[in-house]
Amino acid sequence: xxxxxxxxxxIAQELGLLDKIEEGGWKTLTARESGxxxxxxxxxxxxxx
Numbered sequence: 646x647x648x649x650x651x652x653x654x655x656i657a658q659e660l661g662l663l664d665k666i667e668e669g670g671w672k673t674l675t676a677r678e679s680g681x682x683x684x685x686x687x688x689x690x691x692x693x694x
Contacts, residue, residue: 649686652689652690656682656685656686660678660681660685
C-alpha cells in the first residue's frame with residue numbers, strides 16, 4: 646500500500662468513515678466527506694515536508 650493510501654485510510658478511520666468505505670467503497674462518500682479527507686491529507690503532508 647502506498648504511503649498516501651495509508652494516510653487516506655488513517656484519516657478516514659479517525660473521521661469514523663472507514664466502515665462506510667469498507668461496505669460500499671470510496672464512491673459512497675459525500676463530497677463533503679471526501680473533501681474533509683483530502684484537506685486533512687494536504688495539511689499533514691505540508692507538516693511533514
